[in-house]
Amino acid sequence: MSTDTRTITVGIDGSRSSLDAADWAAREAQRRQLPLRLLHAGTEPAAPGGVFDIDDIDDIDDIDDIDDIDEIDVPAGRTRAALDRAAIELSYAHPALDIIARRTATPAVPALLAAAVEAEALVLGSRGRTGSAGFPVGSVALGVAARADRPVVLVRPGELPEDERVPVVDGSSPSTAPYLPVVLGLDPDASADDLIGYAFDTAAVRSAPLHVVHPWTLPTSTLRPWRHRFPGTTVREHRVDGDPGPRLLEASARAGLLIVGRRTGRGPGRAARSLIRHAGCPVAVVPHG
Incomplete structure (x- = not known):
């Protein structure tokens, strides 16, 4: 892999899914001995975080089609606190990890695409319900995965x-x-x-x-x-x-x-x-x- 892209970057938007993604990203950064960058993009009081209907995803064949699908904005007043909380919790869980928390007023998709250029990998949460029927993929996650110049990892809620x-069967620690x-x-x-x-x-x-x-x-x-x-x-x-x-x-x-x-x-x-x-x-x- 390239040695000039030296962070694992994760998008934080206040959702439970993004916090689960941040936890996964922290483990990946630790495995690769790279800094972890937490990024919250967009402005208050609402952040773009709409959810596609699953049928909408199947109708997308070109990158530009993503912009034609309606999004539902979700409340984002909690995102600022969520970013700070994520940085603190991850620093306790991974004390040796170099964690950088950043905010930008740039809309989520262009901000994350720009961040991906400087990342070894970009990690995002996939909002929605789990289960055999699958789950809707957030518009931001899908838009970034379709355009990014670097690998984008989509993490299911609850990971x-x-x-x-x-799986361990002898009572030993799962972490080993x-x-x-x-x-x-x-x-x-x-x-x-x-x-x-x-x-x-x-x-x-x-x-x-x-x-x-x-x-x-x-x-x-x-x-x-x-x-x-x-x-x-x-x-x-x-x-x-x-x-x-x-x-x-x-x-x-x-x-x-x-x-x-x-x-x-x-x-x-x-x-x-x-x-x-x-x-x-x-x-x-x-x-x-």
Whole structure:
């Protein structure tokens, strides 16, 4: 990964979802030994935080379409206090972590896109209800994931530290359990070095196995240089005949992170949006090619 982008940045908007995302981001910053940047964007008394209907998400094919969907503003009087509270709570939970809290009056999407340029990854909460029917993705989260130049990690509400680790059965501390696999969905007809590199790097910092799901048409040599570059990472390939989406969704139920790609200059495709909506773990959307 690039060494000139040296923060993990998370958007804070006062919602419970954003605070759960901040907790995930703090753990990621600690794993990568990077500073954590908390960012609240927008002006009082309301912050843009509308929620799409799930059907609206499926109708988005181009990045510009995101601006055509109506949002519902949510109260934001609590965001200033939430930003300060998040910084304090995270500093207690991670005393060695360098935490920077910032506010800006710039609207959320452009502010977060600008912040993403300077970040190793941008982390956002996905608002809505959990469950088998999936959950609506916030307009800010979707808009940023569709445009950002860096990886954007979308964290489900209620995500806990133990959710990214192997369940313990012997009474030991969950924090010492091995990490669950990182799962990568790989498209064989795209230039995907940035996507593959992010996946291998993420697995390496967790000492987690990497499971790569891809069609049969992927050349066998695609992953070879990355295996040599990360010899300590266990890699399992899952070749599927047809749509890999169902296999990725199944794998996400036993994963710590699901990584999907999107073409630079385009929003996530329909398959990626379905995974964002239904995956059983946080989803990283990585621009490439």
